[in-house]
Amino acid sequence: MSYLILVILWVLFYFLHSFLASLNIKRKIKGMMGRQYIWYRLLYSVFALFHLMVILIYAAGIPQSLLFDKSPFLTYLGYMGAAFGTIVLVRSLKYISGKKFLGVSPHDDLEDQGNLVSKGVHSYIRHPIYAGLILIFFGYFLYQPYPTSLVHLALLLVYLPFGIYFEEKKLISIYGKAYIRYQKEVPSLIPYKRKRTA
Numbered sequence: 001m002s003y004l005i006l007v008i009l010w011v012l013f014y015f016l017h018s019f020l021a022s023l024n025i026k027r028k029i030k031g032m033m034g035r036q037y038i039w040y041r042l043l044y045s046v047f048a049l050f051h052l053m054v055i056l057i058y059a060a061g062i063p064q065s066l067l068f069d070k071s072p073f074l075t076y077l078g079y080m081g082a083a084f085g086t087i088v089l090v091r092s093l094k095y096i097s098g099k100k101f102l103g104v105s106p107h108d109d110l111e112d113q114g115n116l117v118s119k120g121v122h123s124y125i126r127h128p129i130y131a132g133l134i135l136i137f138f139g140y141f142l143y144q145p146y147p148t149s150l151v152h153l154a155l156l157l158v159y160l161p162f163g164i165y166f167e168e169k170k171l172i173s174i175y176g177k178a179y180i181r182y183q184k185e186v187p188s189l190i191p192y193k194r195k196r197t198a
Helices: 002-021 023-060 072-092 096-103 128-145 146-175 177-185
Strands: none
Touching: 002 023, 002 146, 023 096, 023 146, 072 128, 128 146, 146 177
């Protein structure tokens, strides 16, 4: 039952992530909030962080048993995976305003959507934040091979095809042909093509 609740919490988290990021929902919320919409991104970030903390605290309270024995090699791989994932995630924010991304800098993200970012790590993969999260979650699973760690990783991997689909649908509506061209030139999560020349 504990694991079912954990799964439900993650499903709810990911559903709300895509739902609250959709342009139609944002427009409706802007209609209700009016000028105060400039705080929407910050409110969403606080809500998402709170929801994430609830998930992690709940997971920490579930009795654990190792799925396989820990070893120095797997621990090392776990650290390396999580560290590399963190680097990818941080580098993905190089050409994006961190303050705007988190909402600390109030703005109307329906009006001020910025330019299509295709530099840096974005020239190798379209979704470096997701790629970084996969590496972090996978590294954590190798470091702490518990069922809860596996649930965290598995639910992320199940969500990503849906999350990427809805996010790219939104990006196409914002950037049009430029994003469609970018889609064709740059892979989604795994950099199997040569670096895109901006």
